[in-house]
Amino acid sequence: MLEVAFSKPVPPKAGAVVLLLAEEEAMTGAAAALNEASGGAIARAIEVAAFKGQKGKTVLLLAPVEGLTRLLLVGLGKRPDLTTLVVEEAGGAIAAALSQEAGVTVLADGLTPPEAAHLALGAVLRAYRFDLYRTKEKPEDKPKLTGITVQTEDHTKARTAYAPLKALAEGVYLARNLVTEPANVLTPGEMAERCKALTKLGVKVEIMGPKEMEKLGFGALLGVAQGSVQEPRMVVMQWNGAGGRKPRKPLVFVGKGVTFDTGGISIKPASGMEDMKWDMAGAGAVVGLMAALAGRKARADVVGLVGLVENMPSGSAQRPGDVVTSYSGQTIEVLNTDAEGRLVLADVLWYAQEKFDPAFMVNLATLTGAIIVALGQEHGGMFSNDEDLAQKLTSAGIASGEKVWRMPLGDAYDKAIKSDIADMKNIGGRHGSAIIAAQFIQRFVNNKPWAHLDIAGMAWSSKDAACTPKGATAYGVRLLDRLVRDHYEA
Amino acid sequence: MPLVLPVTEGAIPDPFAAAARAAGFTAKPEQTLLVPGDPVSGNPHRELLLVGLDGTSDAEAAGARAAAGLASCREIAVDGRGLARSLAVALTLGAARRAWRFPNHRQGPPDADGDAMQIEQISLIVDDPAHLGRRWREAVGLLEATVFARNLIAEPANLLTPRSLTQELRHLEAAGIGVEVIPAKALKGEGLNLLAAVGRGSVNPPALVLLHWPGRLPLPPVVFVGKGMTFDTGGISIKGADRMWDMRGDMAGAAVCAGAMLALARRNSPAPVTAVLPLAENMVGAAAYRPGDVIRSHHGLTVEIVDTDAEGRLILADALSFAIARFDPRAVIDLATLTYSVFVALGREMAGLYANDTVLAASLAAAGLAAGEPVWRLPFTEGQREQLASDIADIKQCLSGPLLPDASLGAAFLSRFVGETPWAHIDIGGTDLRDEADERHAAGPTGFGVRLLDRLIALRYEDPDHP
Numbered sequence: 042m043l044e045v046a047f048s049k050p051v052p053p054k055a056g057a058v059v060l061l062l063a064e065e066e067a068m069t070g071a072a073a074a075l076n077e078a079s080g081g082a083i084a085r086a087i088e089v090a091a092f093k094g095q096k097g098k099t100v101l102l103l104a105p106v107e108g109l110t111r112l113l114l115v116g117l118g119k120r121p122d123l124t125t126l127v128v129e130e131a132g133g134a135i136a137a138a139l140s141q142e143a144g145v146t147v148l149a150d151g152l153t154p155p156e157a158a159h160l161a162l163g164a165v166l167r168a169y170r171f172d173l174y175r176t177k178e179k180p181e182d183k184p185k186l187t188g189i190t191v192q193t194e195d196h197t198k199a200r201t202a203y204a205p206l207k208a209l210a211e212g213v214y215l216a217r218n219l220v221t222e223p224a225n226v227l228t229p230g231e232m233a234e235r236c237k238a239l240t241k242l243g244v245k246v247e248i249m250g251p252k253e254m255e256k257l258g259f260g261a262l263l264g265v266a267q268g269s270v271q272e273p274r275m276v277v278m279q280w281n282g283a284g285g286r287k288p289r290k291p292l293v294f295v296g297k298g299v300t301f302d303t304g305g306i307s308i309k310p311a312s313g314m315e316d317m318k319w320d321m322a323g324a325g326a327v328v329g330l331m332a333a334l335a336g337r338k339a340r341a342d343v344v345g346l347v348g349l350v351e352n353m354p355s356g357s358a359q360r361p362g363d364v365v366t367s368y369s370g371q372t373i374e375v376l377n378t379d380a381e382g383r384l385v386l387a388d389v390l391w392y393a394q395e396k397f398d399p400a401f402m403v404n405l406a407t408l409t410g411a412i413i414v415a416l417g418q419e420h421g422g423m424f425s426n427d428e429d430l431a432q433k434l435t436s437a438g439i440a441s442g443e444k445v446w447r448m449p450l451g452d453a454y455d456k457a458i459k460s461d462i463a464d465m466k467n468i469g470g471r472h473g474s475a476i477i478a479a480q481f482i483q484r485f486v487n488n489k490p491w492a493h494l495d496i497a498g499m500a501w502s503s504k505d506a507a508c509t510p511k512g513a514t515a516y517g518v519r520l521l522d523r524l525v526r527d528h529y530e531a
Numbered sequence: 532m533p534l535v536l537p538v539t540e541g542a543i544p545d546p547f548a549a550a551a552r553a554a555g556f557t558a559k560p561e562q563t564l565l566v567p568g569d570p571v572s573g574n575p576h577r578e579l580l581l582v583g584l585d586g587t588s589d590a591e592a593a594g595a596r597a598a599a600g601l602a603s604c605r606e607i608a609v610d611g612r613g614l615a616r617s618l619a620v621a622l623t624l625g626a627a628r629r630a631w632r633f634p635n636h637r638q639g640p641p642d643a644d645g646d647a648m649q650i651e652q653i654s655l656i657v658d659d660p661a662h663l664g665r666r667w668r669e670a671v672g673l674l675e676a677t678v679f680a681r682n683l684i685a686e687p688a689n690l691l692t693p694r695s696l697t698q699e700l701r702h703l704e705a706a707g708i709g710v711e712v713i714p715a716k717a718l719k720g721e722g723l724n725l726l727a728a729v730g731r732g733s734v735n736p737p738a739l740v741l742l743h744w745p746g747r748l749p750l751p752p753v754v755f756v757g758k759g760m761t762f763d764t765g766g767i768s769i770k771g772a773d774r775m776w777d778m779r780g781d782m783a784g785a786a787v788c789a790g791a792m793l794a795l796a797r798r799n800s801p802a803p804v805t806a807v808l809p810l811a812e813n814m815v816g817a818a819a820y821r822p823g824d825v826i827r828s829h830h831g832l833t834v835e836i837v838d839t840d841a842e843g844r845l846i847l848a849d850a851l852s853f854a855i856a857r858f859d860p861r862a863v864i865d866l867a868t869l870t871y872s873v874f875v876a877l878g879r880e881m882a883g884l885y886a887n888d889t890v891l892a893a894s895l896a897a898a899g900l901a902a903g904e905p906v907w908r909l910p911f912t913e914g915q916r917e918q919l920a921s922d923i924a925d926i927k928q929c930l931s932g933p934l935l936p937d938a939s940l941g942a943a944f945l946s947r948f949v950g951e952t953p954w955a956h957i958d959i960g961g962t963d964l965r966d967e968a969d970e971r972h973a974a975g976p977t978g979f980g981v982r983l984l985d986r987l988i989a990l991r992y993e994d995p996d997h998p
Contacts, residue, residue, distance in 0.1 A: 189857030473878025
């Protein structure tokens with residue numbers, strides 16, 4: 042992970058330098074001094090590039106001053122519109138533009154300490170790279186950026202503000218690593234093992250295998266798992282950060298963790314099937330979130346649960362038409378073995394309620410293609426039975442940049458899963474199928490405030506975004522960290 | 532005559548108590564009970580249908596179930612005695628909406644099969660008919676408007692071409708609605724090149740029809756824009772054969788806007804409203820427009836065609852910018868069977884709402900709930916507008932590929948043609964039709980949007996003090 046340092050402003054002598062400019066603001070202080078040292082070259086470049094400090098805009102100068110390799114101008118937009126998200130995106134732009142520099146110094150005396158910290162977070166998030174399996178990459182093709190120094194008068198406060206953000210970044214990195222790992226490496230067993238690492242952060246980690254789940258009666262989850270030689274797991278991660286002040290209902294987060302989804306007997310077409318290694322991104326986000334919350338010692342009691350299975354076609358696989366009995370006692374006719382995520386969630390959600398009496402539950406799942414058709418790749422789909430929770434998730438989404446869009450629920454949609462043989466079937470028609478999937482999950486919500494996030498369009502990105510290089514996004518970690526931070530910490 | 536008798540829980544009339552007990556009928560909403568013969572009057576030929584109804588239940592839904600339960604009867608009566616007037620009217624209106632059936636193109640009388648809808652006449656029995664007053668007149672006007680739209684949508688495309696649809700719309704003049712037609716040969720002169728291009732492949736030429744309801748308020752009009760593809764083969768990007776027949780209903784947006792105009796006229800709305808209806812047929816023809824073509828829109832933006840089956844957004848784009856330039860409207864609301872994507876997103880139950888104006892969106896959401904035609908707001912984003920950048924023109928019409936949010940992209944495309952005018956786009960690609968009849972709904976076109984638009988105008992645009 043990119044090394045982050047904060048220091049007081051000293052004129053940079055070497056390496057790359059970043060100047061931040063808001064709209065309609067002139068260069069002052071250190072920036073003005075650099076411009077003078079460059080013989081006015083920076084001002085001329087600003088003029089020629091028509092750079093006015095617009096949000097997201099950058100201008101790069103090569104060796105403008107003796108000793109400096111590169112100078113990057115980064116626009117912040119209008120000063121009154123400046124948010125932590127805007128500075129994070131500026132940080133991301135810096136990491137992207139200067140990836141071939143070893144060290145970067147950012148002149149950030151115009152930023153508050155929290156803003157300076159978020160700038161560093163943005164750079165760290167963008168500098169993520171998954172390099173484990175590149176054995177022959179030439180050194181000159183690798184990014185060289187290893188450290189970023191943010192110069193600001195209040196550098197001590199900025200450093201303090203950065204500590205929890207570093208924990209957040211570590212959670213995001215963990216989630217991205219899990220989502221990126223191929224399915225031959227990251228099996229349910231392996232993913233459960235990796236969850237154990239959270240014990241170092243003070244998280245209580247409990248792992249259940251097929252025997253325990255059979256005993257409990259997880260018929261829905263086990264039905265999905267039965268086609269694979271990889272045994273399923275459920276991992277329960279508890280972080281008790283509220284300090285036992287008074288016994289309080291925990292916040293519960295549940296993730297779908299299908300480490301690979303072939304579709305099972307209702308097999309998917311070959312084209313694009315490789316994407317299904319990230320069908321555990323909901324679980325990945327929950328694990329990353331738990332790491333972030335524990336890493337920053339969040340003052341809240343939180344439980345994360347993930348259901349981990351592999352969905353394979355085989356001689357022992359579940360068939361379309363099978364009827365399974367879920368942990369809740371409700372029976373399910375499995376008409377399509379590729380609608381398996383909801384089966385996993387059904388048992389894990391019911392268990393979470395029985396065991397923990399949660400204040401609320403939020404589940405994350407790469408659940409349906411329909412949500413991508415509905416919302417594209419800029420909003421996760423949110424379904425909720427609780428206005429207050431829905432509101433808070435919406436505002437946390439805007440603040441964190443991981444946006445959600447609320448989708449409807451209703452009896453008319455619930456009718457679609459009426460079964461002729463069991464309490465329900467696991468699919469309705471194609472139309473409204475993201476909503477129908479949410480209705481299915483809601484049948485396993487026992488009068489608790491609940492939100493379901495369908496993140497099928499958000500888990501993986503085919504192009505770079507400001508703070509997220511292409512690939513695994515870890516969508517959900519920043520959103521839910523923000524939700525907890527803004528509303529549920531003592 | 533068979534009678535519909537609304538009853539509330541715990542108040543089942545004595546003569547039916549035994550039958551109700553035997554059938555497990557407790558008069559819960561959604562329950563009905565058919566009692567053969569009438570023990571009250573002793574008339575053995577009279578059927579009685581008890582329908583559960585309480586103060587909170589949906590009286591229109593109860594009415595619909597009653598009509599479905601008595602579908603084999605030619606005439607039925609609704610007993611509204613003892614009911615609040617609004618409930619009695621809603622019950623009857625619901626029955627009448629459910630009793631709609633396809634226009635009869637059979638040689639003989641309508642299908643006489645037992646299950647088919649046979650109801651021709653519905654009477655409402657009340658103690659004092661004179662007191663039903665305005666509420667009844669408005670309900671009847673709204674019913675007429677909805678039936679007008681549904682009949683047009685159901686009509687086959689060989690019988691309903693842009694020209695004959697224009698003729699049908701001319702009948703609205705009798706209701707006090709001004710009808711203005713810009714014929715095919717004048718489209719290019721008006722700069723409506725997208726509409727002209729989409730219609731070019733067919734021997735049935737396109738047209739732009741304007742319907743004017745003058746109202747009484749001295750204000751610019753609210754404008755409805757409705758997509759009027761009388762048939763959509765997809766053009767050169769031709770559709771699959773399966774269910775292509777449904778494309779005779781691809782003019783539902785235009786029909787619904789026209790129906791809403793009739794509803795406004797029937798209740799003599801004070802609000803000036805204009806409907807702008809681009810009509811065309813999208814055919815595979817020697818002169819048809821092609822993928823890759825670049826066309827200058829009425830707005831001025833040049834459009835690169837990617838898929839000739841995404842034609843609805845093209846004719847809407849021209850109609851929207853034409854309407855805004857000509858009328859400087861208070862607001863523009865377009866309705867269109869635009870995408871399959873919205874059907875995937877929301878199913879048959881709710882239409883997709885896209886808007887550049889939060890207040891208008893909230894008004895439409897409220898009007899939809901009140902009218903029983905719910906809409907759900909969905910996003911279109913700056914990012915999606917950027918995705919429509921073209922290598923050769925100002926904007927691409929759509930994208931191609933799997934799992935695209937095509938409904939949002941359609942809205943993002945249209946947003947480029949409306950500027951700052953308060954605008955909402957309602958994608959009725961899922962709510963326009965019902966494949967099968969059920970208790971609540973007739974099979975075929977729903978007319979979704981007529982009541983929504985009528986209610987929007989009533990809620991938002993008829994107050995002279997708050998224009």
